[in-house]
Amino acid sequence: MRNKKETEKREFLIKGLLFLVGMLVCLEFLSLLTYPKDNTKKSGAYNYQAKGIYSEEKKSVDVIAIGASNFWCGYIPMQIWKNEGYTSYNCGTLMQHIWYTYYFLQKIYKTQQPKVVLIDADVFFIEDSTTLQNVNDMIRNTLYWKLPVVEYHDRWKSLSRHDFSGKVHYTFDNEMKGFYYVNYKQPYILKNYMHQRLNNQEVTVLDRIFMSKIIKLCKSHGTKIVLVEAPTESSWNYIRHNAIAAYAKEKKMDFIDANYQNIGIDWNIDSRDGGYHLNYSGAQKFTTFVEDYLKKNTKLTDHRLDSNYSNWNTDLAKFQNEVNPK
């Protein structure tokens, strides 16, 4: 009797495991089907500007700038190329959480071997109101990257015959290199958001877990990590600066904060939305700040005269034409 029960239990467990395996197979198949087969906007890819990195030449990008919207509209790879000849890409996206940064970097490493990764310190603070919501968001993002059907499920409406082939071919040639160009301005009435305060803020456990994963990932590829904060009054303050400075010190990483140092930002002309994000004028100043750091603290190669990188010069011409149309 007991043996029969045990056998039944075992049978049930095996069946359950088989069912789960079958479910994973179905999900993998649907993921192949729904995943956009290109990285263009038309293909249905989300964050297609940042994902333009997928169509860059293999192992051609030396610096990856990754983070939230402050980075997206603050860091200009083409300026760095023009002045220093370093190849870099802006992988900033709207409201990027640290877990998204981790999974995105994982994917980037499949084709690139960056020497420096600039991580937007904002990814530590792009958080929902509760820990529960953060955990939920973390699980959601993990699923997005591991089982793309969860992120791209809505593509069932627009599937074509090509989707059934499962072949992915990235073709997006982005002369902005991920940078989000905006040239209008909306002044920020200065309230000195970086004034000294006594309060403390800690980097959360979840953020620490994912940052440790990022450190491990970058270390295994011999990449230097630099934490960077772009000028912003909405998501930054003295307390956050201190929290990240302490964390960077603990992890022996460099941390450069454009809010803490005077980089010449004029909030009357350098913001596009009243201090939340930089416009092109502000982005130029911030990029110069990062450029100085890279020049002084890294040994990156100037590729401007390298014929293998001639397409960067073509893109530079296109970029300049776009930001300064004749």
Add this chain to the structure above:
Amino acid sequence: MAFNSYVYVLFLIAAVIIYYCLPKKIRWIELLCVNIIYYLISGLQYSLFFVFSIVTVYIAGRFITLQDQKFDMITQNLTREEQKEKKKAFAKYKKRIVVLTILLNLGILIFRKYFLFVLFNINRVFALLHISIQIPQISFALPLGISFYTLQAVGYLIDVGRGQYKAEKNFAKFVLFMTFFPHIIEGPICRYSQTASSLAEGHEFSKENFLFGIQRIGWGLFKKIVIADRLDILVNHIYANYKEYSGTLIIVVAVAYTTQLYAEFSGCMDIVIGSAQLFGITLPENFEHPFASKSIQEYWRRWHITLGKWFKDYVFYPVSLSAFSKKIARKLKSRYNNYLVKLTSTFIALFVVWTLTGMWHGGSFRYLLYGWYYFFIIAAGLVIEPFVIQIREHFHIQEHSIIYVCFQRSRTFILIVIGLMIFRATTVTQFVNMFSSIFNGLTISVFFDGTMLKLGLDKMDFYLLFASVFLMIAVGTLQTRGIKIRQFVANQAIYIRWPIYYALIMSIIVFGAYGKGYTPVAFIYANF
């Protein structure tokens, strides 16, 4: 922790695994810990209110039971007359305890729900009277599940007061009954006699319960994510811009909202009951194919069943049998002796029930109107009932003929749709405007001229909605005919059964209205 969140799924899986790994005797303790953790991580800031309700109701319950025991001891050697007198005194004392505890608990509920409403309306009156004083509005969220756990607590206390069962002695077990996590946010409102022992008992793992529980959760998620959340896009679009729409589109949105609410609320109940079933616990059903109802009374016996039963047992009967109702009925009877006078106490009780039902949903005039709307329909139904019977007999209409049943169901459905228009509107004025605009521009051309595709949904969404709502109706119809779908599927061979399970899971993942491009939709009843 919303039932359609990833965290809930993980939380549930962990809770179930730990539950069955522990010895049977202490499984209820695990369940208790899980409930407390669930409440603390979902609504920590307001847990004090919940603790207050639990403690006061527990103490009052125990006190009443102790009084009963004391009464038995004291009256052992008394004469019948003395016993009667003592009983009266004890009953009065017990009643005071019950009423006081209920007032305390309902007081919190009423205060939390109506404080802002009253404040807002005082300010409006001031403004109308050109008085420059404006009381500042203080905003605060409602404690998690307050409307549901308060009714559950009050029901328990009344039952104990009535002597239907003895109060729970074990405080931990009482907390378990009050806090069982699946039903804390949206019900069903459980009776102590129905669920307490099942919760406290350690259940043996049952393959059937486990599989049926998962299936039910899956079906609930399908209704919520695929149907309700997709309809929400259309409903929100029209309600947000209702002045731009009239005629047919108002009817479309009213029917869409009725379908949305049903899919969502019944879907939520499927998740709740399915979650409980994973632990081997059976919770009461809250829906029984409400749109198959032939009358509004029947509808309310099939829609939000546990709320309806609660009001019936704890408000309707006590009010209709109260001295006040009887006195009025007697007075009227002495003057007039007709059919309507016989219904006086029913009308009084109905009025109280529907006013409270409306108020229970929240602090807004539209909820009061919602309650009174049903009072009016039910009361009117009772008034005209003899005439309807006469007409039916006159025209020789069979009560159970298909045409007559179809007429009754259609009529009831229309009344439900109108009721839910009141429910969904943000103000009474919005309802009045929308309802009156129905008769302005009734045309079927909106279905063919592309208007429908400008409401936030595309063609594929509509195809999917038609197919999934058809599936929902088909499943409901089969169930009304006594076919147990889950049992039927479970009886099939593995090569049929598993593809059905996979199809359900994959359709939720692929066709669900969630993730990028969609706004997350909170459970509607979670706000009550």
